[in-house]
């Protein structure tokens with residue numbers, strides 16, 4: 556039997572069997588899911604196979620996943636899997652807009668195979684100071700929505716992008732994800748709160764993503780606000796693939812194994828000098844590469 560996992564904590568998982576509406580609470584057969592060395596082998600959005608006793612025997616292969624590296628456990632951690640789109644939410648001014656944090660979210664989304672949409676919330680606090688960055692990400696081909704959860708700007712556009720989809724929401728703590736969700740779904744607030752209480756049972760609720768039904772089809776997948784964030788990138792080559800403009804120039808590096816760091820001749824570094832690659836993007840590349848090199852040694 557196939558089921559979709561909506562929620563999991565302390566070894567109990569809320570799943571919806573194919574063709575059923577209600578959630579059932581199930582467990583993994585045996586203690587651990589075999590062959591998966593991850594912080595949380597199962598994440599909201601996963602499809603799983605159950606045996607006749609309704610025990611989880613297998614995670615069905617993911618189409619994509621939003622992950623980070625968890626330094627405490629030295630393992631990749633999955634927020635959610637098999638989703639259609641992720642809204643990377645930042646605030647225009649408070650908390651301060653950190654462009655390298657945006658790169659980290661975009662790298663993780665690209666790496667995980669999830670299409671990102673950049674959402675800048677709180678534009679009522681001003682947006683002019685970001686015009687250079689807005690142009691940068693638009694030129695890179697990313698969809699960008701300017702929003703104000705308080706004043707309603709951008710909400711229609713977000714609803715339209717999300718229609719019938721499973722849409723993840725993530726971003727730093729305080730950027731306004733909850734406010735945005737409430738503004739996007741004014742009618743299901745009460746219901747949602749009740750369902751959350753039932754699924755999450757009080758404490759430690761913020762460790763996992765939560766599914767919330769969308770009024771125009773599909774689900775929102777709300778994730779806990781983050782303070783810092785390390786994208787999980789298994790190799791340098793994968794990192795290059797997660798940054799479109801670096802990938803494009805990397806083809807022209809004379810050495811096929813170029814790391815784009817200290818090499819004498821490097822098309823990527825030339826690109827940074829000539830301005831075809833933004834310095835902040837290159838800095839993000841270097842930093843994420845450094846970090847991933849260090850955790851790959853531990854993992």
Ligand SMILES: Nc1nc2c(ncn2[C@@H]2O[C@H](COP(=O)(O)OP(=O)(O)OP(=O)(O)O)[C@@H](O)[C@H]2O)c(=O)[nH]1
Pocket residue numbers: 676677678679680702703704705706727728729730731732733734735779780781
């Ligand atoms: N000016 C302005 N303030 C906003 C807007 N959206 C949210 N806020 C405020 O920003 C603060 C944080 O909002 P939350 O919705 O709690 O942020 P969050 O991203 O859910 O934070 P976490 O729960 O920590 O993940 C609150 O005081 C909101 O009222 C907006 O569009 N404009």
Ligand SMILES: [Zn+2]
Pocket residue numbers: 805808813814815816818820821822823824
């Ligand atoms: Zn190079």
